Amino acid sequence: MSGDARKTAESLSYLTGFGNEHASEAVPGALPEGRNSPQRAPLGLYAEQLSGTAFTEPRAHNRRSWLYRVRPSAAHPAFTRTGNGAIRTAPFTETVPDPNRLRWNPLPEPPAGTDFLAGLWTLGGNGDATQRTGMAVHLYHANASMDRVFSDADGELLIVPERGGLLLHTEFGRLHVEPAHVALIPRGVRFRVELLDTAPDGGRSPSARGYVCENYGAPFQLPDLGPIGANGLANARDFRAPVAAYEEVEGPVEVVNKFCGNLWTATYDHSPLDVVAWHGNHVPYVYDLRRFNVIGTISYDHPDPSIFTVLTSPSDTPGLAGVDFVVFAPRWLVGEDTFRPPYFHRNVMSEYMGLIEGAYDAKAEGFVPGGGSLHNMMSAHGPDRETFDRASAAELRPQRVDDGLAFMFETRWPVTLAPQAAGAGHLQQRYDDVWQGLERHFRAL
Template identity: 90%
Template sequence: MSGDSRKTAEGLTYLSGFGNEHSSEAVPGALPEGRNSPQRAPLGLYAEQLSGSAFTEPRAHNRRSWLYRIRPSAAHPAFTHTHNGWIRTAPFTESVPDPNRLRWSPLSDPADGTDFLAGLWTLGGNGDVTQRSGMAVHLYHANSSMDRVFSDADGELLIVPERGGLLLHTEFGLLHVEPGHVALVPRGVRFRVELLDASARGYVCENYGAPFRLPDLGPIGANGLANARDFQAPVAAYEDVEGPVEVVNKFCGNLWTATYDHSPLDVVAWHGNHVPYIYDLRRFNVLGTISYDHPDPSIFTVLTSPSDTPGLAGVDFVVFAPRWLVGEDTFRPPYFHRNVMSEYMGLVEGAYDAKTAGPGGFVPGGGSLHNMMSAHGPDRETFDRASAAELGPQKVDDGLAFMFETRWPVTLTAHADHLQPHYDDVWRGLERHFRPLR
């Protein structure tokens, strides 16, 4: 991009209530008072509404923001279809759903000059993007900052960095996200990614369905899990840039490109609840047993995208954050199970307490997939160790793992075939111990 540019300093504001109305202005007086779209917006700006939900959805679920910008979004040339790279979108038809337990090593190093968008690589997903249902699992590996702007009309993007910091330049302002944090870019919000290190690697959940929200707490009560006050939105920052800027739009699974004569990140002020945000996973308030048994992993849910069936999510985002284990006479790692949900698991750092680390194992940047009803659980080494452990209070703080859990099977893309061989072998050697009473 070229031309004069003006930005406010990087900053964040706590949302102080997830999903509530918030506002920010980069220039005093840019926000109109009392009216969303006055006859003349302040400072010669254009008023524009960005709707993340249908106009008539219930107030509690309605997502929209008003943007006061230098030029309206409508002022752009036609888009043309461009190459999709490694990105794929539902419906996924390149292969058939696989009931086997699957695991991958981290992505290989990208070619020089690979930015976040070019470095997006789709592992698989489910649903139908044209029906706004389902999700996709992507990974990214980049070594260059973006000099173009991207928006996703198909869904919201939950970004989970594993290596390298990112500075997200969004229409709403700047978001600084490091490994150990997650960032959420809502459907349709334009942004570009600046790398803060030589390279960056991580995971992305593209959610086609209902926007992520905090899960209901039920019998837990008013407190616990992710606290609404810990989510942070950007303060308003804008670019006043004249000159050619490439803008890429993902629409119904395909990438479309147009060259604007100005930066579309020109929002001087905003208010609403359809906003990008970040969350520090180490602020997650972990709950667990203080008597016996291993609770279900649902108690580790950070965000959920509800479906039309109460309690059955289109996709959940779950984190296994540092925590104490104190259960008596309890097998403390995750138990053997089969699940109606499908589970894609990734690792940000360290090791996961139910999987053996090391070369060829479950390592940061890698991932595993256990589709619905596939039998899985601790590997043999973990089972043997946990079954014989002395059960004193134990702090689990040497790893940070997460899970994208979805109601439908995850179907792989054709290029997701570089699987780790012999993953099933981790359960080999689980011996028979049954001794019937006589």
């Protein structure tokens, strides 16, 4: 997409403080003083509210932003249906929930000219997008920047890059996100994705690969800390929103809207990324996972993975998340007389795990960056045989774990696969073998 894009400062220089009210303007005087919607908005702009929650939700949960834009969003032609590509949406009814442990290799290389939207591939999910419950797991593999604009009315998008940097052009400004970062695009916010990095094989074409959690439910928020106290885990001040920037583009621009599971398209006569100023708390943001303040044991036993929660989407049951986003960040292990890798367990929650870089300390091989595993509720899992043998015999000195970065989407409901994931060529057929050979060691006294 060509056109003039203006800004007042570099992207990511604007510090949000998570979930609070914030403001930015690309042109001095574009934000009105004292009124959200004055009779005449400054500089001939249009005032428009974008609501991510119902008007009457409690103040602490309410998400909305006021946008001051060159043209109102209402100025667009009719949308028409277009193909969904490899995107699927809850309810997932074409297959049944699978209790087996499953693992996939990375997505194969896409055809030339595949942008972020065309490169989205749905693994599965739960809930019902039309009822605003549940989530979906997507992966993406792209080799072209977008020259169209996308928005998702079904949910917010948590983007987890694994390969290649992205420049997200949003209605609120630009966000630069790279591997070891995550970016969140709120429900209904329009954006396009520019690829920044070339392929790792040295080719000249850009390349990007990663994961996406589409959250249909309550917006992600920081988890309560409870007995941890006032500090720890993700710090609110490390979440950054963009500085206001706007595009002055006249001419045809394709805008794609995801609505109730289907893609709809319209051709605008201007770019909808024309917000000159904004204020509110329904905003996109980026977070550097390396800033996560890990809490762990300094005595014995391996803590539950909930201590690694970065963001949570709460449900109607306190402590039971629609989806948690968890990161296994660099940390020290110092537990005495402790099996230090993740323990064998069965969980009422369902876990999709991905790997951003390096290796995961509970897996010896087969779990690679760009790949992922799914352990649905109550499916038994834990360290493979090689990891168990090594950790059981290790000399327990203080150990720095910094050679990998893994994450997890953990959800209260089983994840039902899309048919394309259940029959994918990159689905590992012998994943169960990693637990073979765990021998009987029991000896009665």
